[in-house]
Amino acid sequence: MKKLPITELDSFLKSLNMPVYLPSDDPSGQAKFTRWAEGVQLTQQLNTVRSAKDLFFPQMENLVDFKVQDQKIEIIEHRNVSENFVIFGVRACDAAAFEILDRVFLSDPVDGYYKERRDHALIVTMACSAPEETCFCTAFGIDAADPKGDVTAWKTEDSFFFRANTGKGEKLIAGLADGDESAVQAQQAQTREILSKLPNGKLDLTGFDGAHMMEKFNDSRWKELSEACLGCGTCTFVCPTCQCYDVREFNTGDTIQRFRCWDSCMYSDFTKMSAGQPRPTQLERFRQRFMHKLVYFPDNNDGVYGCVGCGRCLQKCPIHMNIVKVAKTIGGEGNG
Amino acid sequence: MAEYREPLIPMLGVVTAIRTDTPDVKTFTVTGLDGKKPFVHIPGQCAMLSIPGVGEALFSITSSPTKEDALEFSIKKCGCVTDWLHAMEPGQQITIRGPYGSGFPVDTDFRGKDLVFVAGGIGLAPLHSVINYVRANRANYGKVDIVYGSRSMQDLVDFDEILNEWSKEEGITVHLTIDREQPEWKGHVGFVPNYVKELGFDTSRTVVMCGPPIMIKFTLAGLMELGFDKSNIYTTLEMKMKCALGKCGRCNIGTKYICKDGPVFRLDQLDELPDEY
Numbered sequence: 160m161k162k163l164p165i166t167e168l169d170s171f172l173k174s175l176n177m178p179v180y181l182p183s184d185d186p187s188g189q190a191k192f193t194r195w196a197e198g199v200q201l202t203q204q205l206n207t208v209r210s211a212k213d214l215f216f217p218q219m220e221n222l223v224d225f226k227v228q229d230q231k232i233e234i235i236e237h238r239n240v241s242e243n244f245v246i247f248g249v250r251a252c253d254a255a256a257f258e259i260l261d262r263v264f265l266s267d268p269v270d271g272y273y274k275e276r277r278d279h280a281l282i283v284t285m286a287c288s289a290p291e292e293t294c295f296c297t298a299f300g301i302d303a304a305d306p307k308g309d310v311t312a313w314k315t316e317d318s319f320f321f322r323a324n325t326g327k328g329e330k331l332i333a334g335l336a337d338g339d340e341s342a343v344q345a346q347q348a349q350t351r352e353i354l355s356k357l358p359n360g361k362l363d364l365t366g367f368d369g370a371h372m373m374e375k376f377n378d379s380r381w382k383e384l385s386e387a388c389l390g391c392g393t394c395t396f397v398c399p400t401c402q403c404y405d406v407r408e409f410n411t412g413d414t415i416q417r418f419r420c421w422d423s424c425m426y427s428d429f430t431k432m433s434a435g436q437p438r439p440t441q442l443e444r445f446r447q448r449f450m451h452k453l454v455y456f457p458d459n460n461d462g463v464y465g466c467v468g469c470g471r472c473l474q475k476c477p478i479h480m481n482i483v484k485v486a487k488t489i490g491g492e493g494n495g
Numbered sequence: 496m497a498e499y500r501e502p503l504i505p506m507l508g509v510v511t512a513i514r515t516d517t518p519d520v521k522t523f524t525v526t527g528l529d530g531k532k533p534f535v536h537i538p539g540q541c542a543m544l545s546i547p548g549v550g551e552a553l554f555s556i557t558s559s560p561t562k563e564d565a566l567e568f569s570i571k572k573c574g575c576v577t578d579w580l581h582a583m584e585p586g587q588q589i590t591i592r593g594p595y596g597s598g599f600p601v602d603t604d605f606r607g608k609d610l611v612f613v614a615g616g617i618g619l620a621p622l623h624s625v626i627n628y629v630r631a632n633r634a635n636y637g638k639v640d641i642v643y644g645s646r647s648m649q650d651l652v653d654f655d656e657i658l659n660e661w662s663k664e665e666g667i668t669v670h671l672t673i674d675r676e677q678p679e680w681k682g683h684v685g686f687v688p689n690y691v692k693e694l695g696f697d698t699s700r701t702v703v704m705c706g707p708p709i710m711i712k713f714t715l716a717g718l719m720e721l722g723f724d725k726s727n728i729y730t731t732l733e734m735k736m737k738c739a740l741g742k743c744g745r746c747n748i749g750t751k752y753i754c755k756d757g758p759v760f761r762l763d764q765l766d767e768l769p770d771e772y
């Protein structure tokens with residue numbers, strides 16, 4: 160275990176000599192992953208409004224350019240090269256979400272845009288010490304007191320403690336002084352105590368599996384659950400595991416840029432074709448989001464759910480609908 | 496191992512020939528810039544074609560894998576990309592990526608079977624690939640019946656090939672039908688589902704059907720009445736697609752991605768999926 164006084168964070172980050180992104184408050188007080196420079200402060204808030212997925216899967220990114228002239232087309236590939244960079248202060252839930260995104264983007268055929276960034280990233284996670292009521296990472300077996308990543312960090316009153324989990328991580332903190340684990344252990348015990356009392360921490364997800372797919376799909380309560388949904392897509396955009404995208408083009412006058420951008424299954428045009436619309440009302444779209452996370456994705460991915468319990472959709476949905484309410488309504492008996 | 500290619504970046508192709516089949520269907524012959532076939536495929540698989548600036552869309556490959564020099568696509572004019580394709584001239588470059596999807600089990604489940612193909616309108620496009628593959632490997636399959644219908648005589652795609660090649664081949668029987676009487680039409684008149692029922696095929700046969708949803712629905716009902724088993728019936732699904740790689744999430748139905756796990760499905764497999772297509 161390594162130790163660093165909080166007051167020396169800036170000089171440590173500077174010494175890393177590569178781009179560092181960390182959660183910092185913007186002028187409006189919202190925490191977001193920001194490129195560190197001297198003076199950029201680590202936020203005191205529990206988590207960022209938007210997740211850390213932007214750093215691997217940006218909201219918008221250019222894929223390829225074309226030049227079209229008469230009958231000829233030229234393909235202009237701009238090689239997507241990333242330099243090594245550090246993401247500092249990722250919470251346990253968001254770190255777990257990277258593994259879910261990996262299952263999508265790194266499975267055959269591998270998405271090179273994502274992989275390039277993923278390969279060059281060093282992830283320093285930050286253990287939670289004050290989980291909030293909206294957190295339910297424990298329901299997915301995530302330990303917020305001991306997150307994964309190349310390096311795990313704990314922040315106490317006056318110091319950071321670091322533990323390397325990978326070879327890459329070891330190099331990153333090699334220069335720091337050794338520290339005593341007892342402060343970390345004390346914090347972990349406290350955090351786990353809070354985690355064990357979270358209102359949704361023991362969400363019962365039994366029955367959300369491939370074997371019950373049609374039963375869940377046909378549940379009559381989707382109607383009441385989806386009734387007030389505005390189809391705004393907020394839940395999908397703040398979600399660290401939502402990965403649906405659209406591919407579009409923009410004509411600069413000189414070239415055609417083909418880019419991808421986040422999309423949302425909550426939108427009516429997501430599946431709309433000239434030949435028809437398989438999800439004509441918000442009920443079907445709403446159901447798709449939750450069925451995907453709770454039934455389809457785990458069925459295709461060794462039982463891993465497409466949710467990490469970060470609580471963002473609980474905080475941000477304008478009508479206060481969310482995955483917890485869905486799970487409680489049509490999920491296991493244990494939800495009481 | 497083949498060199499890594501970014502799956503979303505297409506390659507260039509050129510449309511070497513365009514044939515007008517019906518008032519709203521044209522067949523496009525596509526090669527790579529080197530004049531060769533862009534890639535090898537299985538009948539039923541699809542490819543993403545695009546004109547940068549207009550858009551990219553998924554089309555089923557109409558030609559059989561046994562056609563060695565090029566890929567063919569029979570495309571109906573029905574919006575953005577297809578309108579553009581219909582307006583262009585041979586020699587036009589386009590982009591192409593693929594092949595995508597699972598294709599028909601031509602070298603496994605179809606082997607040794609007596610086959611019935613049922614197509615409506617442009618639904619013949621994906622079946623065209625299988626039919627010509629079966630013809631090229633005739634010894635591997637039993638009897639073949641093809642039931643094909645369209646609105647009118649003028650809307651039958653590949654009419655010449657059907658009349659001059661398919662109908663003349665031993666072991667293949669072609670049954671054409673059009674929706675409404677036409678003075679110059681001597682053949683059967685009526686909708687495909689009814690015609691299939693009238694023809695009353697033996698229930699041991701494997702049926703492959705493709706066409707508008709309404710045709711599929713009623714043909715299936717007829718086949719069920721005749722006593723067919725759903726595990727012997729195949730069809731293809733259509734969904735909006737963007738990536739064709741099983742990643743953008745758009746074509747997800749239940750645990751399947753139509754672009755990757757489909758578009759070909761057996762009817763008993765479809766029964767296990769939510770009805771969202």
Ligand code: SF4
Pocket residue numbers: 394397398399400401452465466467468469470471472473482
């Ligand atoms: S569904 Fe909600 S709680 Fe779950 S990971 Fe997404 S935003 Fe977080």
Ligand code: SF4
Pocket residue numbers: 387388389390391392393394395425475476477478479480481
């Ligand atoms: S569930 Fe809430 S956040 Fe999501 S689309 Fe509906 S209204 Fe918007």
Ligand code: FES
Pocket residue numbers: 735736737738739740741742743744745746747752753754755
């Ligand atoms: S088209 Fe993107 S997942 Fe199928």
